[in-house]
Amino acid sequence: MKAVILAGGEGTRLRPLTLTVPKALVPVVNQPFLEHVLTYLRRHGVDQAVLTVSYLADRLKEHFGAGGNHGLSLVYSVEEQPRGTAGAVRAVAGLLDGAFLVLNGDLFTDIDLTGLVAFHRQKGAAATIALIRVDDPTTFGMVETDGQGRVLRFVEKPRREQVTTHYVNGGIYVLEPEALALVPESMHYMFESGLFPRLLAEGWPVYGYATEPFWHDIGTPERYLQLHAELLGGRCPSIWPGAPSDPTRGCYADPTAVVEGQVLLGLGAVLGPESRVLGPAVLGAGCRLERGAVVDGGVLWSGVSVGAGAHLERCLVGSGCRLGPGVVAEAAVIGNNVAVPEGGRLARGAKLPVVAQT
């Protein structure tokens, strides 16, 4: 089976980290995000994935090549201009045959794709949408179904007074070629506001597959940290086993260093005397904590150095950053290769370098 991955977004809400790193390469438990996704697809029998990208496409090609390392073949479709979610898939129709999968490229989930495809076939659907249940549907596509799972209504980002169900679009679809053929060629077109409402208005069989999967997106710093906390806690064992029982294996930890809670340390990390790492926390390969430095929650990418006595709480720090002695930060998001001088105190939630609000 083939899958199209929508990875055209710029990851604006994860800036400044995504200024130089496409979201697909953002590390999750020390492994590029898309690697997890490809392994998951492979496990469900996907043998070819088409990656629709625009932003920083060359970085992705460099890293993933033809996909062989992941046991599937990877094809790239690079958009000069964003074509919209459905337009992006329409543009690669020539690479597809039969029913195929579409995935939003910002999801970390263990949705049962095999079950989803079987359900789609059993219902004879033109399109099947994987549904998840959320407390607040207003930031999602709300999907109303009948007792048999047939979709009655699809409302993207409903206003609060429009909410009639807590089931929403989980960002994964199975589509038949006839459904894709309704997407106009060469124009910006969305599944959410275009194809799904149209299929419903024309009476096509559209179904919703409701399960209770592990499901997280990595769209914002808060969600990214939350995903890490869940993974470290072992809540998605089919994809990642949870924090190791001895996180310091393969690292250099001074006997006076303290590692507490659920922690993942990358290869070659160095924990100096009296430094502390308090979970849920992830340090990438080659990170270094000097004497008395504290990382209390958060995710540090690779090669970050944290000076003596510095204190980082729930921060997200890009690769190669150098935080001087005594630096204090809480919930900060720091892009790659930033240096913060000795004694620097960052405002709570600071972004460095400063990024324009979006």
Ligand code: GDD
């Ligand atoms: N190739 C390409 N081209 N990809 C695109 C484009 C485009 O023009 N526009 C968006 N995408 C990709 C994004 O990179 C992302 O992976 C995916 O499509 C969804 O876009 P988001 O911007 O993340 O949308 P959202 O999170 O607000 O809402 C979507 O996802 C929700 C689930 O997380 C919708 O599909 C909702 O209905 C859904 O509930």
Ligand code: MG
């Ligand atoms: Mg999204």
